[in-house]
Every structure is written in structure tokens, then in C-alpha cells.
Amino acid sequence: MDANEIAAGRERWQQRYDKAHKRVADFTTLSGVEVEPLYGPAEGVDYPGFERIGWPGEFPFTRGLYPTGYRGRTWTIRQFAGFGNAVQTNERYKLILGAGGGGLSVAFDMPTLMGRDSDDGRSLGEVGHCGVAIDSAADMDVLFGGIDLQKVTTSMTISGPAVPVFCMYLVAAERQGADLSKLDGTLQTDIFKEYIAQKEWLFDPEPHLRLIGDLMEYCAHNIPKYKPLSVSGYHIREAGATAAQELAYTLADGFGYVELGLSRGLDVNLFAPGLSFFFDAHVDFFEEIAKFRAARRIWARWMRDVYGATSEKAQWLRFHTQTAGVSLTAQQPVNNVVRTAVEALSAILGGTNSLHTNALDETLALPTDESAEIALRTQQVLMEETGVINVADPLGGSWYVEALTDKIEAEAEAIFQRIKERGTDGTITSGILRGIEDGWFTSAIADSAYTFQRALEEGDKRIVGVNCHTGTIAKDLEIMRVSHEVEREQVKLLQARRADRDQATVDAALKRMIDISRTEANMVPAMLDACRAEATLGEICDALRGEWGVYREPARF
Numbered sequence: 001m002d003a004n005e006i007a008a009g010r011e012r013w014q015q016r017y018d019k020a021h022k023r024v025a026d027f028t029t030l031s032g033v034e035v036e037p038l039y040g041p042a043e044g045v046d047y048p049g050f051e052r053i054g055w056p057g058e059f060p061f062t063r064g065l066y067p068t069g070y071r072g073r074t075w076t077i078r079q080f081a082g083f084g085n086a087v088q089t090n091e092r093y094k095l096i097l098g099a100g101g102g103g104l105s106v107a108f109d110m111p112t113l114m115g116r117d118s119d120d121g122r123s124l125g126e127v128g129h130c131g132v133a134i135d136s137a138a139d140m141d142v143l144f145g146g147i148d149l150q151k152v153t154t155s156m157t158i159s160g161p162a163v164p165v166f167c168m169y170l171v172a173a174e175r176q177g178a179d180l181s182k183l184d185g186t187l188q189t190d191i192f193k194e195y196i197a198q199k200e201w202l203f204d205p206e207p208h209l210r211l212i213g214d215l216m217e218y219c220a221h222n223i224p225k226y227k228p229l230s231v232s233g234y235h236i237r238e239a240g241a242t243a244a245q246e247l248a249y250t251l252a253d254g255f256g257y258v259e260l261g262l263s264r265g266l267d268v269n270l271f272a273p274g275l276s277f278f279f280d281a282h283v284d285f286f287e288e289i290a291k292f293r294a295a296r297r298i299w300a301r302w303m304r305d306v307y308g309a310t311s312e313k314a315q316w317l318r319f320h321t322q323t324a325g326v327s328l329t330a331q332q333p334v335n336n337v338v339r340t341a342v343e344a345l346s347a348i349l350g351g352t353n354s355l356h357t358n359a360l361d362e363t364l365a366l367p368t369d370e371s372a373e374i375a376l377r378t379q380q381v382l383m384e385e386t387g388v389i390n391v392a393d394p395l396g397g398s399w400y401v402e403a404l405t406d407k408i409e410a411e412a413e414a415i416f417q418r419i420k421e422r423g424t425d426g427t428i429t430s431g432i433l434r435g436i437e438d439g440w441f442t443s444a445i446a447d448s449a450y451t452f453q454r455a456l457e458e459g460d461k462r463i464v465g466v467n468c469h470t471g472t473i474a475k476d477l478e479i480m481r482v483s484h485e486v487e488r489e490q491v492k493l494l495q496a497r498r499a500d501r502d503q504a505t506v507d508a509a510l511k512r513m514i515d516i517s518r519t520e521a522n523m524v525p526a527m528l529d530a531c532r533a534e535a536t537l538g539e540i541c542d543a544l545r546g547e548w549g550v551y552r553e554p555a556r557f
């Protein structure tokens with residue numbers, strides 16, 4: 001790009017920056033030096049390839065979505081939390097919000113994630129353990145008791161039974177008197193990554209995609225700010241993928257959902273802002289920053305050039321980040337605070353929109369109140385003390401970071417090509433479905449995990465406390481344990497609620513939902529009715545399993 005074009009770009013950025021809302025804050029260094037909101041190339045000098053870097057707030061968004069960076073608004077502190085029953089988790093949410101958390105993020109227990117009730121035989125021993133137990137809309141009422149759902153943005157991490165759980169959330173909001181059309185939040189819903197990495201599916205891909213299409217359509221028309229999908233690389237990375245694989249598989253999954261929306265005749269400018277992303281921040285600091293910057297650039301280009309999105313919001317890649325659970329060590333666990341801080345900093349320098357920092361004991365158990373507070377404070381130290389929020393994309397133009405950004409982008413593009421070629425009809429979706437069916441993704445991730453483990457065992461990669469610097473004076477941590485009493489209580493409560501409700505209304509609502517599943521009509525309204533009648537998650541999912549069967553992963557050796 002020549003010097004004149006660069007100067008014109010700077011002028012465009014300046015005009016947008018001047019008009020934008022800025023936080024009232026001190027934008028000087030600790031020593032009192034005034035800093036600019038943005039730094040760019042020297043004036044009067046050509047910069048070949050600068051169009052790939054550009055300006056914050058404009059295509060290709062490498063440097064961020066907003067001309068103001070974090071001067072306009074800092075990222076949302078969104079700590080993923082849930083354990084025991086709805087009462088216990090509600091208390092934790094109030095603690096998080098009271099301590100300065102900016103949004104909520106629900107962690108469900110394994111039975112809920114698999115669409116099973118707490119009294120299902122398969123749930124035994126799992127109720128309330130890795131998250132909160134939710135059986136029906138009545139539990140959602142308790143979960144969000146005293147929290148105004150119209151005011152707080154809530155993320156719910158669930159994919160297999162995402163749609164019925166979303167309906168329960170809507171019923172709880174409705175009972176609070178909220179205007180549903182004003183709700184804002186995120187539902188994970190990303191079923192592709194379940195087959196690729198996380199393994200919490202219910203049905204074959206086809207019925208899942210039908211439900212997701214219904215949800216996208218329902219939200220685009222009725223709850224425009226709600227993000228019905230959080231396309232997730234986190235679990236792919238945690239399963240052992242490289243940074244480039246995480247990036248490419250996640251964005252490919254995102255393209256798959258765009259193709260789904262288009263196949264339903266939806267307007268890309270209407271539904272694409274509802275696609276949000278979720279990445280891992282691993283411990284290789286610069287590689288992660290490059291990954292986040294490349295993600296925005298690739299997404300914007302594909303959305304504009306391949307899928308025809310014309311509005312900026314439809315080209316924006318907005319993402320949540322969680323620091324890497326897999327980088328935490330059980331050995332010398334207090335060191336995990338350091339890892340988490342470094343990872344969080346990479347997410348911030350990469351321009352994350354929302355962030356979860358892991359607690360130091362998360363490799364051992366769910367966090368205690370104290371470790372959860374340290375995790376939250378880690379974000380606050382970075383936000384309030386370090387000055388990293390004063391300048392948009394402070395690493396833009398770094399030779400190293402730009403080279404890494406280009407490299408990871410090129411690797412991702414090569415992977416998209418491979419996915420496309422593996423499909424049968426030129427779409428990304430068909431390549432993804434084939435890759436799920438024949439285990440292409442899982443094998444590639446397993447190979448990467450094996451390569452890393454070998455390097456670790458040979459000492460080429462080092463982890464403090466694990467394969468180097470292992471001597472310690474550290475004592476064992478007190479960890480949180482969820483009592484099995486929670487399960488007994490939850491089962492009792494569920495059975496009392498079942499006895500209390502109008503069974504004929506539940507039966508009729510479930511029947512209607514199944515009747516609609518046999519048509520092309522949107523299933524969300526019927527599912528909402530079933531949740532209003534207090535049908536349980538297990539009952540809704542069992543009715544659907546009766547209709548659609550269950551998915552079994554093909555055996556592979």
C-alpha cells in the first residue's frame with residue numbers, strides 16, 4: 001500500500017475514532033506519559049501488504065472491530081461457573097457479579113449436557129458435579145433468581161440439548177417479566193465441535209442441524225441481539241489440536257453454520273451477527289495473539305467474498321476466550337495463576353471481546369470461592385493496572401506478530417482447502433460431515449496431541465513442575481467437593497415437581513413438538529410450550545431420541 005492510501009486510511013480511522021464513544025479514563029502510562037489511542041506506520045512511507053493489517057474498526061479487522069479498541073469498552077469479564085444445584089450456583093453468580101464480573105456464564109452438569117434428567121439411571125453420581133443440575137424451567141427460575149435477565153448478558157455452554165435449555169431460559173425470563181426481544185446472551189449450540197472433539201452429542205448431525213437452523217431463524221427474527229451459536233475452538237484445542245488446527249476447524253465450522261443459514265433462505269446480514277466464536281488462549285504468547293488477529297481477518301474476508309455479507313456486523317468475528325485448562329498443572333498448582341495471567345494477556349492483546357480466566361485449582365476440581373476470586377482478580381489486575389487497554393492492537397506492525405499472523409492464516413487456508421476437497425458438493429459443510437464420519441478431524445487432533453506428548457517426554461517442550469524444576473515446598477491444596485446429598489435433593493425436588501404439574505398439558509405439548517418435528521415448521525415455539533408446562537429436559541430429549549434415534553460414533557482403530 002502506498003503512503004497516500006495509508007494516510008487516507010489513518011484519516012478515516014481518526015474520523016471514526018473522534019465520533020465514537022470513549023470511556024472517561026486516564027490514558028497515560030504509569031509515569032504519566034500520554035499515549036495515542038493507536039499507532040501505525042510512519043507518515044510518508046509505503047508499506048507493502050498494509051491492506052492485510054489495516055485500521056481498527058475497518059475491514060479486514062485484523063486490528064480489532066472498533067476504532068477505539070478497549071478505550072470504547074473493555075472486554076466482558078465472564079467467568080464460567082456452575083456446580084451443585086441452582087441455589088448454590090445462584091449464590092456463586094451473585095458473588096461474581098458483586099465482585100465486578102461483567103456477565104454470566106453457565107456451566108451445566110454432565111446429565112444436563114447429555115439431555116438426561118437427574119433421576120435417570122445414567123446420571124447416578126454425576127448430578128451437580130461438573131456444573132449445575134437443570135431439569136426444568138423451574139430450576140432456571142432459581143438459577144437466575146434475583147438476577148435481571150434483561151440487564152445481564154448470559155452465556156450458556158451446552159450444545160446437544162441447547163435448544164430445550166434455551167427454551168427453559170426464555171421461560172424463566174418470561175416469568176421475570178422480561179421483554180424477550182431485548183434479551184442478549186449466547187448459547188454454545190456448536191454441534192460440529194462435539195463430533196470433532198468434545199463428544200457431547202445426542203443425535204446424528206442432520207437432526208441437530210435442523211434444530212440449530214430453527215434456533216438461528218427464531219433468534220434472527222425474534223431476539224435479534226441474542227447469539228444462538230458460539231462456534232468453539234476451545235474444546236478442539238484442549239483435545240490436543242495445534243493453534244492452526246483450532247483456528248481452521250473452528251472457522252470451517254462457522255462457515256458450515258453460515259451455509260446452514262443460507263440454505264434456510266435467511267439473509268446473511270441478518271443471521272451472521274448471531275454467530276459468535278470461542279477460542280482457547282494457550283501458553284505460547286505470540287502464537288495465540290497471531291491466532292486471534294488472523295481469525296478476525298479470515299472471517300471478514302470469507303464472509304464478504306464467499307458468503308456475500310455486506311454489513312460490518314455480519315463480517316465481524318466476535319469472540320470469547322478461555323485460558324487453557326490443559327496448560328494447568330496438578331503439580332505446584334499455584335504456578336497456574338502465572339500461566340493464566342500470561343494467557344489472558346495474549347487474549348487481550350489479540351482483542352478478545354469476552355474472557356474467562358481459569359482458577360488455579362481447576363485441574364483438580366471445580367474452583368473454590370477463593371480460587372474463583374483470584375481468577376477474576378487476575379483479569380482485573382490486567383485491566384486496571386497494566387495499561388494494556390489504552391492502545392488498540394498495540395502489537396500491530398510488529399514484524400514477528402505480523403509474520404506469525406500471516407503464517408497461521410496461510411495454514412488455516414490450506415486446511416479449508418483440504419476440508420472442501422474432502423466434501424462431495426464443493427461446500428465446507430459436506431467436507432465437515434465427511435470428516436466427522438470418517439474420523440479425519442479426530443485423527444489429525446490425535447496426531448498433534450501425540451507429537452506434543454512425545455516432545456514433552458523427550459524434554460524438547462518443558463513444563464515447570466512437570467518435566468523440569470520439579471522440586472517444591474508447596475503443600476496440597478484444599479479443593480472443593482460437591483456433596484452427593486445434592487443429587488439426592490435434586491432427585492427429590494424433580495419428582496415433587498413432576499407430581500405437581502398438569503401431566504395432560506405436558507403430554508400434549510410433547511406430542512405437538514414431535515408432530516412439528518415431522519414437518520418443516522420451526523420447532524422452537526412448540527418446545528417453548530413444553531417448557532412452560534414444566535416438561536423436563538430428559539422428557540423432551542427422550543421424545544426426540546424416540547423420533548430421531550441416537551448417534552453412535554463409528555468404531556475406529
Ligand SMILES: CC(C)(COP(=O)(O)OP(=O)(O)OC[C@H]1O[C@@H](n2cnc3c(N)ncnc32)[C@H](O)[C@@H]1OP(=O)(O)O)[C@@H](O)C(=O)NCCC(=O)NCCSC(=O)CCC(=O)O
Nearest residue numbers: 066069072073076080105155157186276318319320353354
Ligand atoms: C460476542 C461475545 C463473544 C461477547 O459478548 P458481550 O456481550 O460480552 O460483549 P460484546 O458483544 O463484544 O460487547 C457488548 C456491546 O458493547 C459493544 N462494544 C464493545 N466494545 C466496543 C467499543 N470499543 N466501542 C463501541 N462499542 C463496543 C458491542 O458492539 C456490543 O454491543 P452490540 O451488541 O449492540 O453490538 C458473546 O458471544 C459472549 O459473551 N460469549 C461468551 C461465551 C462463553 O462464555 N462461553 C463459555 C464457554 S465455557 C466452555 O465451553 C467450557 C470449557 C471447559 O470445559 O472448561
